[in-house]
Amino acid sequence: xxxxxxxxxxxxxxxxxxxxxxxxxxxxxxxxxxxxxxxxxxxxxxxxxxxxxxxxxxxxxxxxxxxxxxxxxxxxxxxxxxxxxxxxxxxxxxxxxxxxxxxxxxxxxxxxxxxxxxxxxxxxxxxxxxxxxxxxxxxxxxxxxxxxxxxxxxxxxxxxxxxxxxxxxxxxxxxxxxxxxxxxxxxxxxxxxxxxxxxxxxxxxxxxxxxxxxxxxxxxxxxxxxxxxxxxxxxxxxxxxxxxxxxxxxxxxxxxxxxxxxxxxxxxxxxxxxxxxxxxxxxxxxxxxxxxxxxxxxxxxxxxxxxxxxxxxxxxxxxxxxxxxxxxxxxxxxxxxxxxxxxxxxxxxxxxxxxxxxxxxxxxxxxxxxxxxxxxxxxxxxxxxxxxxxxxxxxxxxxxxxxxxxxxxxxxxxxxxxxxxxxxxxxxxxxxxxxxxxxxxxxx
Amino acid sequence: xxxxxxxxxxxxxxxxxxxxxxxxxxxxxxxxxxxxxxxxxxxxxxxxxxxxxxxxxxxxxxxxxxxxxxxxxxxxxxxxxxxxxxxxxxxxxxxxxxxxxxxxxxxxxxxxxxxxxxxxxxxxxxxxxxxxxxxxxxxxxxxxxxxxxxxxxxxxxxxxxxxxxxxxxxxxxxxxxxxxxxxxxxxxxxxxxxxxxxxxxxxxxxxxxxxxxxxxxxxxxxxxxxxxxxxxxxxxxxxxxxxxxxxxxxxxxxxxxxxxxxxxxxxxxxxxxxxxxxxxxxxxxxxxxxxxxxxxxxxxxxxxxxxxxxxxxxxxxxxxxxxxxxxxxxxxxxxxxxxxxxxxxxxxxxxxxxxxxxxxxxxxxxxxxxxxxxxxxxxxxxxxxxxxxxxxxxxxxxxxxxxxxxxx
Numbered sequence: 001x002x003x004x005x006x007x008x009x010x011x012x013x014x015x016x017x018x019x020x021x022x023x024x025x026x027x028x029x030x031x032x033x034x035x036x037x038x039x040x041x042x043x044x045x046x047x048x049x050x051x052x053x054x055x056x057x058x059x060x061x062x063x064x065x066x067x068x069x070x071x072x073x074x075x076x077x078x079x080x081x082x083x084x085x086x087x088x089x090x091x092x093x094x095x096x097x098x099x100x101x102x103x104x105x106x107x108x109x110x111x112x113x114x115x116x117x118x119x120x121x122x123x124x125x126x127x128x129x130x131x132x133x134x135x136x137x138x139x140x141x142x143x144x145x146x147x148x149x150x151x152x153x154x155x156x157x158x159x160x161x162x163x164x165x166x167x168x169x170x171x172x173x174x175x176x177x178x179x180x181x182x183x184x185x186x187x188x189x190x191x192x193x194x195x196x197x198x199x200x201x202x203x204x205x206x207x208x209x210x211x212x213x214x215x216x217x218x219x220x221x222x223x224x225x226x227x228x229x230x231x232x233x234x235x236x237x238x239x240x241x242x243x244x245x246x247x248x249x250x251x252x253x254x255x256x257x258x259x260x261x262x263x264x265x266x267x268x269x270x271x272x273x274x275x276x277x278x279x280x281x282x283x284x285x286x287x288x289x290x291x292x293x294x295x296x297x298x299x300x301x302x303x304x305x306x307x308x309x310x311x312x313x314x315x316x317x318x319x320x321x322x323x324x325x326x327x328x329x330x331x332x333x334x335x336x337x338x339x340x341x342x343x344x345x346x347x348x349x350x351x352x353x354x355x356x357x358x359x360x361x362x363x364x365x366x367x368x369x370x371x372x373x374x375x376x377x378x379x380x381x382x383x384x385x386x387x388x389x390x391x392x393x394x395x396x397x398x399x400x401x402x403x404x405x406x407x408x409x410x411x412x413x414x415x416x417x418x419x420x421x422x423x424x425x426x427x428x429x430x431x432x433x434x435x436x437x438x439x440x441x442x443x444x
Numbered sequence: 445x446x447x448x449x450x451x452x453x454x455x456x457x458x459x460x461x462x463x464x465x466x467x468x469x470x471x472x473x474x475x476x477x478x479x480x481x482x483x484x485x486x487x488x489x490x491x492x493x494x495x496x497x498x499x500x501x502x503x504x505x506x507x508x509x510x511x512x513x514x515x516x517x518x519x520x521x522x523x524x525x526x527x528x529x530x531x532x533x534x535x536x537x538x539x540x541x542x543x544x545x546x547x548x549x550x551x552x553x554x555x556x557x558x559x560x561x562x563x564x565x566x567x568x569x570x571x572x573x574x575x576x577x578x579x580x581x582x583x584x585x586x587x588x589x590x591x592x593x594x595x596x597x598x599x600x601x602x603x604x605x606x607x608x609x610x611x612x613x614x615x616x617x618x619x620x621x622x623x624x625x626x627x628x629x630x631x632x633x634x635x636x637x638x639x640x641x642x643x644x645x646x647x648x649x650x651x652x653x654x655x656x657x658x659x660x661x662x663x664x665x666x667x668x669x670x671x672x673x674x675x676x677x678x679x680x681x682x683x684x685x686x687x688x689x690x691x692x693x694x695x696x697x698x699x700x701x702x703x704x705x706x707x708x709x710x711x712x713x714x715x716x717x718x719x720x721x722x723x724x725x726x727x728x729x730x731x732x733x734x735x736x737x738x739x740x741x742x743x744x745x746x747x748x749x750x751x752x753x754x755x756x757x758x759x760x761x762x763x764x765x766x767x768x769x770x771x772x773x774x775x776x777x778x779x780x781x782x783x784x785x786x787x788x789x790x791x792x793x794x795x796x797x798x799x800x801x802x803x804x805x806x807x808x809x810x811x812x813x814x815x816x817x818x819x820x821x822x823x824x825x826x827x828x829x830x831x832x833x834x835x836x837x838x839x840x841x842x843x844x845x846x847x848x849x850x851x852x
Contacts, residue, residue, distance in 0.1 A: 170565060183580065311650050348606045356567035358580065361612075367653045368607050369597065370620035372661040376629055376637075413646060415655075419639035422632070429633055437640045438647065438654035 007410040007444060008033045008306045014314070014443045015258050016040055016300060017103055018093050019322025020408040022390045029405075037300050041293070043098035045133070055084040057126050059207045081122035082352070086341055089129070089351050090317075090331040094324045104136035104292070105129065106317070106351075107257055112147055112179060113354035114156045121152075124208035125352050128152035137293040140250060144180060144237035148198070151208025157357065160203045162195055164218035169195045174357050180240040182249035186225060193222040194240075197231035241290060251283040254299055260310035261362045279304035311444050313363045316347035316371075320378065323435050326407050327386025335385060343378040347371060367441070375441070379432045391427035399424055403434050410444050412437075479598055479667060481710030484755060487794075487831045490703060490716045490747075490762045491586070491610065492696075492740065496724030497566065498766035499733055500786030500814070503539075504553055508532035511806035516774045519729060529553075531799060538738035541745025542789070549797030550748070551789060552849050556804040556817030558785035562768060566724070566782075570767040574609040576824055576840045585824055586715055587613035589832055589839045593714075597660035598667075601706075602717035603699040610717060615649065618715070619664060623698055625672045626665035637662065671709040676701045679749035694739045696720040697746070704750045707760070714832065723766060727777035740764065744791060761792035761831045761850075763823075769814060772806065784813040788823050790849050794830070800847050822847050 009028050013020045017040060020028070028036040052058060060078055064070035093102050109132060116125050128150050135143035147153055154160055159171035172195035176186045200217025203210055212232075222231050225243060229235065240246060259279075279302035286298035304310060314322070320343070324331060334340045344350040348371065354360055390406040391399055400420050404412060412420070416437045423429040434440055482488075502519065505526050506512045513520045526534035527543045535543050545551045559578060563569045572578060576585035590600050591613045600618035602608050611618030628634060641658035699718040706713065720740060725733050744762055751757040769786030785804055801818035808815065822845040825836040830850030836843055 309648075311648050313650055313654070346605060356571070357565075358567070358571075361582075363650060364615065364617060364653050365607065365612060367650075367657040368617060368620045369626065369657055369661045369664050370605060370607070370622055372658045373622070373626050373628065373665075376661075377627070380629070413644055413651075415642045415644045416640050419636045422639075423636055429636070432633060433636050433640055436637070436658070438651040438658075441654045442648075442650045444648075444651075 003411060004306070005029070005033055007308060009036060010408050010410040011305065011443060012037055012040060012300065013408050014318070014322060015312075016100060016296070018099055018318060019325050020406075021097070021325050022328065022387075022406055024097075025408040026405050033306075034301075040098045040100055041297055041300065043096075043100045045101045046096065048092075051088065052123070052126065055081075055088050057081045057085050057123050059123050060121065062206055078120075078122060082116065082125075083338065083341065084332075085122055085126050086351050087332040087337055090321065090324070093321045094330060101133065101136050104296070105133040107254070108132040108136055108143075109351070110257070110354060110359035111253060112150075112153060113357050113359035114150075114152050115354050115356075116352040118156055119152045121206050121208065124152045124155070124206070127208055129352075135292075137296065138291070140246075140287075140290040140292055141238055141241040143292075144241045145234050147179070148175065148233045148237045149201075149210050151203045151210050154201055154210060155203045155205065155208075159198060159201050162199050162201065163216040164196065164199045165216075167192065167195045167199065171195070172198055176240065178357060178359075180249065181243060181245040182252070185243075185245040185249070190224050193224045194231075194236060196220075196222045197224070197236045198233060201233075247287055247290075248284055251280065251287050251295060251299075254295065255280065255283060255304070256362070258296075258299055259302075259304050260312045262310070276304050276307070308444075311442050313366045313442050314440075315360060315362070315366060316344060316349040317351065319375075319435075319441065320344055320347070320382075322408075323379070323382050323386075326390075326435075327382060327388070327431075329382060329386055339381070343374070343381060346374045347378065372436075375436050376432070379435050383428050383431045383435075386431070388427045388431060391430060396424045399427070399430060403430065407434060407440060409434075409439050412439055479596070479712045482707075482712040482714075484759065486714070486759060487833065488707065488714060488716070488756070488760045489827060489831045490700075490718065490760060492744075492762060492764040493608070493610075493717065493719040494723050494736075494740070494764065494766035495566075495570070495719060495721040496766070497569075497768045497770055497782055498723040498737075498786060499725060499729060499780055499783075500766075500769035501772065502729070502733055503536050503737060504529075504555065504787045505534045505536060506532055506803065506806065507534050509806050515772050515806060516780075518778050519774045519780070531803070533799075533803065536734055536737045538734040539741035541741040542791070543741075545745060545748065545791055546797065550793055550795060551791050551797055552795040553799050554788040554790065554818055554823050554847065554849070555799060555801040556785045556815060557765070557788045557801065557820050557823060558768065558816035558818075559820055560816065562784040562813070562816065564768065564782040566767060571609060573765065573767050573820060576821055576843075582612065583614050584608070584610035584612045585828075585839055586610050586717070587617055589715070589828065589834060590618055591616055592834055592838050596712060597664055598712045600715040600717070601711075601713050603702055604717075604719065608717055608719070615653070618717070619660065621664070621668065621702070623695075623702060625669050626661060628662055628665045634662070667711065668706065671705055671711065672702060674705050674709065677704050677708045677750040677753050679746045680753045682746060682749045694720075694743065696739050697743045700743045700747045704747055707751070707756055708754045725770070725779045726775065726781060727779040729774075729779045748791065758793045761790065761794065761827070763827060764789040764791070765820070765823075771812060772809060772814060773812060784810070785816040785818075786814075788820070790823070790827070794851055795849055796851055800849060818847070819845065821845065823849070826850060 064074050093099050114128055119125050131146050131150055157171035157174055158168045162168040169191050173191045177183050196218040200213045202213050221228050282302055283299050287295045331340055394402045419433055505521050507523050507526050525537045528534040529546055542551055574584045575581050586600055593599055597619050600611055601621050602611050602618055603621055603623055605622050607620050641655045643652050643655050703716045722736055751760050765788045766786055770780035770783040775781055804814035804817055821840055821843050825846040826849040828834050828836050828839050
């Protein structure tokens with residue numbers, strides 16, 4: 001197998017999926033990049049059925065008064081719902097053969113970054129993610145239309161405080177800057193005018209139900225990015241998503257996460273700059289229709305995707321899920337699911353808790369002395385419960401290569417091979433070392 | 445007592461080698477890169493972040509201003525409840541420790557600090573303070589300073605579990621030290637990690653960073669873990685009740701105690717970061733805030749006393765800030781909502797004690813909020829030059845303003 005192909009397929013399975021299950025990487029190597037990519041991008045979602053009923057996520061009602069007897073059971077129920085939905089989502093990332101749609105949902109979670117820390121209602125956060133999932137590979141304009149009226153997002157950005165007489169620009173500003181256009185693509189006046197279009201929204205905190213109250217709403221025309229009209233949420237969403245700025249911005253964000261943060265900024269000084277530029281152009285063109293799937297297709301088949309320069313650090317959730325897939329650990333049936341979530345928390349990333357509306361950081365932000373410590377602890381905990389048969393069943397001298405194929409690593413460095421040499425007899429030790437190695441932490 | 449000196453360091457690592465046979469002693473990099481103790485006389489900065497938006501008006505209280513009483517009657521302190529420091533201002537009654545530093549001219553209070561067009565979001569405003577940039581950028585101001593210095597995993601240490609944005613560099617960032625210290629595996633696997641964390645010529649930038657952070661874990665843990673088991677330096681010149689000998693230690697107090705032990709041991713760290721949350725007092729503010737300010741004040745005065753004991757009090761400067769102040773008027777729940785400017789405290793024997801910057805007038809509010817009279821970057825500028833000994837514009841692009849906070 002060509003090493004270039006190994007690299008491209010390793011990227012494919014780790015970035016557009018969540019890493020290989022045992023045997024999956026070898027199968028993809030045999031199929032080659034093109035067929036593997038097509039298969040992966042084609043994968044839809046299984047029929048989840050009524051998830052909320054199945055895992056017990058429901059409206060908890062208004063929070064009981066302080067010091068009332070109902071408060072303690074309310075808090076316990078809230079914790080349980082949050083835990084169940086966290087584990088359910090991680091399960092989906094782990095168990096599906098090609099979790100492409102969940103990978104995209106995860107991307108959009110970081111894009112429309114909304115946190116439970118303020119929303120504080122499990123069902124409202126669950127519905128928020130369900131909306132992202134519904135449009136994850138669909139039409140971006142429709143996604144915008146629906147997200148603008150998402151209870152969690154509005155509450156998170158104080159949209160319910162935005163009235164005609166007393167504007168709050170938080171939602172409006174982030175909508176322009178972080179969700180649709182990008183920084184410096186609008187004026188302060190556009191923020192004010194868009195806030196008018198979004199005024200008068202009410203959110204029922206515990207259910208996420210959104211209504212528009214005429215009494216608190218602005219009626220009249222507003223001028224947004226040079227267009228004057230009677231904007232309300234749906235027309236505003238469509239207007240913003242159809243701009244040229246949006247056509248550049250969303251492909252840039254996709255490039256940032258799926259190719260590399262450095263490449264998305266086009267500050268790449270090396271000779272691949274020209275290639276990067278033309279890839280960016282092709283991806284932007286593909287987004288012309290605002291369809292996300294074709295845009296992802298052009299991204300995956302672009303030159304930049306395979307360019308060796310575009311390495312990136314796996315985020316903690318990406319790392320942990322890829323470990324679970326390899327070790328065949330289903331998060332909800334892990335012996336101590338709360339500890340599993342705590343380990344993710346310690347690593348600085350868990351579903352439903354982006355650190356700010358800007359989403360999670362990238363690359364070096366995940367590499368620190370403390371994160372190294374947490375990685376080792378998590379790796380030891382996971383490996384102790386994992387299925388190590390892909391190593392156990394091969395002879396000692398074949399284990400280093402088996403390890404690369406099992407985990408979907410393009411190539412071990414000599415440094416890491418030297419470390420493996422001393423641990424060949426001990427599959428558990430070998431696995432801990434491998435999943436904490438630079439070659440696994442970084443998607444080469 | 446474990447200290448870092450060349451001799452002690454070798455002793456220390458060989459002691460570890462006995463304790464965990466064949467593990468730590470094999471770290472050839474630990475010997476190659478073994479830290480030299482920080483020379484006495486080297487300036488040290490301790491940054492204290494108050495998370496949530498501290499109410500500046502009830503921290504430095506304009507108790508003689510009639511507007512103060514009339515604008516927030518439910519939340520206004522009376523003269524007998526506060527610690528007057530002149531100019532019609534007083535420290536919150538819980539801040540007796542800082543009051544005694546004020547009396548010794550070791551507390552500079554910079555008034556009305558903020559930035560133009562204040563952002564009332566905790567996240568955005570903290571991002572602005574930590575990056576020292578009005579527009580979003582990835583790096584923190586200390587992170588950028590780190591990159592002007594030679595590589596040293598001890599250079600800037602944050603107590604806590606995650607890297608604060610403040611410490612985020614482009615290629616190199618500060619070190620995060622969990623309060624419980626660092627735990628590294630022992631035995632064979634530790635030896636293995638020494639090998640996987642070696643850098644190779646073939647490493648790209650990110651693989652090199654991954655290898656380096658793993659290597660730094662072992663280097664830092666190796667040095668720091670025994671030091672954290674040391675007893676804390678004595679706060680010899682404080683009455684024991686303020687010294688915290690009575691009653692439990694607050695989390696901020698524990699962070700300061702770890703910093704004190706590490707400074708006492710000579711760890712080559714120039715910048716420390718500690719933090720305390722809970723300042724987002726939308727409801728029932730009075731008791732909550734004064735309890736927190738008491739913790740801040742007691743922790744700092746104890747720490748400064750410890751620094752006197754070990755002969756580093758002239759080297760240490762403490763800066764205390766929060767992401768914004770709060771609204772002047774109280775809300776309906778005896779709290780305050782997110783506001784604009786607030787005071788920044790700079791503490792140390794080298795500061796020019798007293799007031800800096802103008803007190804935002806209560807009779808000329810902007811939309812019900814305090815004016816910003818001092819740009820926070822001017823405070824940073826003074827610290828970058830006066831403590832970090834680095835030209836300001838190498839850290840804050842295009843900024844040169846400073847305040848006369850430090851004696852030459």
